[in-house]
Amino acid sequence: MLRTHVAALVLLGASVVHADPPKPTAPPAEQKFCPIMTKDEIDPKESKFETYKGVKIYLCCDTCVAKFRRDPAAYLDPKFVPALAGVELPKRGIEQQFCPVYRDKKISEKDPSTTYKGVKVYFYNATAKERFEKDPERYASAEVLPQLPKK
Incomplete structure (x- = not known):
């Protein structure tokens, strides 16, 4: 009986070893536009940002920073901040x-x-x-x- 269990474990281990390795996931697209003034481009090296659940949200100007701080849920949108895709967001x-x-x-x-x-x-x-x-x-x-x- 012990041989049967050992053989089963060896076979199970062999199937795990030969399984396809996980495929790397593509990084999310970079944010290009402000999530408030949606046609204004941002520069991650120069733009101010706020952080939501570890995601940097770049904003084009001080006005947008103030608006975001006042009501972040209104501006959390993966269409404008691709890194938010898959993150649980509050309801507007x-x-x-x-x-x-x-x-x-x-x-x-x-x-x-x-x-x-x-x-x-x-x-x-x-x-x-x-x-x-x-x-x-x-x-x-x-x-x-x-x-x-x-x-």
């Missing part, structure tokens, strides 16, 4: 992601807002809010404002 507090006036700038529920057609609309800054309020039909679209009532 709102469905809207981008400013309807400055469409390449992400927003947070802590940013300026107004009510339009019965729903809260958020803006990158007070200037964007003023522009929207002067001509909301110019900026309001379901593409950027998913919280708008469906027609």
Whole structure:
């Protein structure tokens, strides 16, 4: 019986030794753009950064650093910070992601807002809010404002 167990262990060990070695995983793509001002390029050697769960999040300017610190969950997006892929991220507090006036700038529920057609609309800054309020039909679209009532 002991021989049977030893033989089984030898065979098991042999199959493990001959198994395919693990394939190396490709490193995540480097971050190229600010996760707040999404068209502004960052330079990892020069840009300021914040850290989330060990991941460096590079930001293009002091304004973005302040916005990130105020509400990090709003800006944690693997599309803009590839190193966040696979990291468990907190839920955003709102469905809207981008400013309807400055469409390449992400927003947070802590940013300026107004009510339009019965729903809260958020803006990158007070200037964007003023522009929207002067001509909301110019900026309001379901593409950027998913919280708008469906027609």
